[in-house]
Amino acid sequence: MLVVIICSFIFPAVNCLLCLQCSGISQPRHCKSVVECDVDKKCGVEQISVSNGQHLYDVGCFAMQECASNITKSGECRECCGKTLCNAQGCNEPGYPDVMGPICYNCPMSTNPSLCSSIEFCEVGQVCEYDFRREFGDLVYSGHCAHQQICTQNSASSAQIIGRDLDKRPSIVEHVCHGCCDLDLCNKQCAQTVKNPCAPDPCVHGQCVSTQDNYTCSCDSGYWGSNCSFNPCVPEPCEHGQCFSTQYNYSCSCQFGFWGRNCSINACDPNPCEHGVCDPVLDNYTCSCDSGYEGRNCSVIIDPCIPDPCVHGQCVSSHDNYTCSCDSDFWGRNCSFLPSTDCYGLQKQNLGLPSGVYNVSLWRSHVKIPVLCDMTTESGGWTVIQHRYDGSVDFYRNLSEYSDGFGDVSTEFWLGLSYIKEIADNGNTTLRMEVSAADESSAYEEWPEFRLGDAPSYTLHVGGRGIGTAIDYGRFFERNNNGADFTAKGSHCGDFLHGGWWYAGCTLINLNGEYATPGTVSAYHSGEGGMVYYSFKENASLKTSKIMIRRNT
CATH class of the missing domain: 3.90.215.10 (Gamma Fibrinogen, chain A, domain 1)
Incomplete structure (x- = not known):
């Protein structure tokens, strides 16, 4: 039983994510309850409007499809993240202060440590204290914040009596382990010497997955490398388009009118249409010619007098139009009327x-x-x-x-x-x-x-x-x-x-x-x-x- 507890809580990143879980709180960071999320969920914050115009917040594990949108059906804010306790902040609400002690489990006398979900915020100078003992044959767990010096003294005293046999009589209370640690949520384990390779998180843009004495990074989309630190799209290589990273490379989705490896080529710059407007088409262009011009580059002048529109007169062209100088006795636009x-x-x-x-x-x-x-x-x-x-x-x-x-x-x-x-x-x-x-x-x-x-x-x-x-x-x-x-x-x-x-x-x-x-x-x-x-x-x-x-x- 104890081995299972240690595996589940010494390395909380293994197939799980620890998130704050509360409903209707004034700020996410005031939540004092955690939950272990399923592998297909993330930590999330969701804003809720109340009748007096104020906002409250729900925090917890959100399904991936919920996290796909930053707006709820009612138009409120929703944000998701993929690190332990990361939903202490979100929707423009602040997270934990920079100067504070660790966050510890706070569970007095629990016979099932795996059900302990309450936490407390330690002051500077405090650490997380844990105590495992057997009472009447039952494993009893306690955890809370304690001053460093007191916790160390308690650990020394506990070590002196662990394993004693007092006059060979059966003991009602038997100490299993006691210790102190200074990492967030570290006091559900019974081995002070065990180090979590995912703390601090080595994955710059991804989720850390710890193994026995090492870690691997599950990188966010677009990032790769042992620490998820490399993104070929940063800085942006696509001058006029959107970058999409692949395993060790990138591709550019170019804006309309641009093409090339880095979306840097525009067939309409400079304008090839001498008397018209250039319209880019994939990796080419077409010209919409001004009135009176035609040709691939709108460079050919159209002669409105060809064929001659003047039935009984002489055609005089003027750029994109014409007038007719009519013969005697004829009249009309085209000299067609007597x-x-x-x-x-x-x-x-x-x-x-x-x-x-x-x-x-x-x-x-x-x-x-x-x-x-x-x-x-x-x-x-x-x-x-x-x-x-x-x-x-x-x-x-x-x-x-x-x-x-x-x-x-x-x-x-x-x-x-x-x-x-x-x-x-x-x-x-x-x-x-x-x-x-x-x-x-x-x-x-x-x-x-x-x-x-x-x-x-x-x-x-x-x-x-x-x-x-x-x-x-x-x-x-x-x-x-x-x-x-x-x-x-x-x-x-x-x-x-x-x-x-x-x-x-x-x-x-x-x-x-x-x-x-x-x-x-x-x-x-x-x-x-x-x-x-x-x-x-x-x-x-x-x-x-x-x-x-x-x-x-």
Whole structure:
């Protein structure tokens, strides 16, 4: 029985690990109980949160799978270690102080020394004392801290009586052994002369395993050598990667883009791509070229004029793009369109054209002018002849200006009576007026068979009554304005109503009148001189006006 005790506790590193074991303590190092762990476990510390926001700790033997994570399921700290009593510290809690006596077993009068798990912390100058004796034939063990001098005296006294035969009478108490030692947990053994080769621990990065008079080291991962002191990954040889040690060597797992024995080679440094971004691929690279370049190293200029994209014109390249200088009468991005006489003709050539400003060539005079095209309203194809929305252009002009046109087709403008007449003369044409008010309401009206007489009067002709939501009050435009000459500044109605129109005593529609604040009444002729449409908002100044024409065939 005694031989088993000595084997188990003189060399505690043999197939076992001694760890502190307590639950719910304020600091791991205050635990005063030890346990022998199984070979597949380690010493551990686990943090526990309590209701008042404080932390307590559990210490003991933890399975390897638990030690694989430093965080518990509840998010608290967990740390593991592989040396005797190493879980006296952990999770940011301090361990034992540097100056103290040994840690000793503290078990008074135990008949089974193997069950002794209590420990105590000795003061400086104290040692671990042990005593084995037989009482009534039972082996009784005692262990605790004692001052060096007292322990030595007790050992000497005990040695004098061990083995005595007092008058040949049977003894009730028989001393087996008594002694002192100064190593941690050394007082469960009965041989003062036995030395533990694992104390102090000779294994720098590993676990010491003692034999009868020697030791071996079970090295931590990555370390090797008789004392587990050599790691080929320290210092780190992998410049841009992670080192993995093997038996006597190492290998590097390189970061993306680096390669070589020590991950020191980057195919993109320096950048081989003259006009692009280098992308490393294993031990090579690819180039993502800037616009206008191609080739292995993005060094070849792409000519956007090959093949020639200009159908009827000359291509002019500009780095990664091109422009077309079109032949006479052709237009468009690729010089593929013949000029049209109006927006309706443009739409027929390309149904996908958006609304905007385009150049047209008038059908009779062949004069080229820019026009604003509405390609969305009622199937599109409308040529805008008047547009007002902010009052930035003054429409109180003379007849000559109304004949030639004024403003800018990109902003506010009047296209010009001469151009309007020629466009309308190209076929059966519809006239459309669109208006909106200060309250954001809107309306429109259309008249069929619109045309103008010759200059300079440009007499209005419409072929029927208006159709729409703005309403032609009393069919005034159809009956009164129809057949009227266009007059402007310098005429009776032109001055009276501050604009230019097909006035006839004078008008209920004055879309070329003064642009006043929308919703207010113009100062001219009780509001009739403003930009008004009487049957829509009476004499309240309108917010926007747009007049358009479109061929029907």
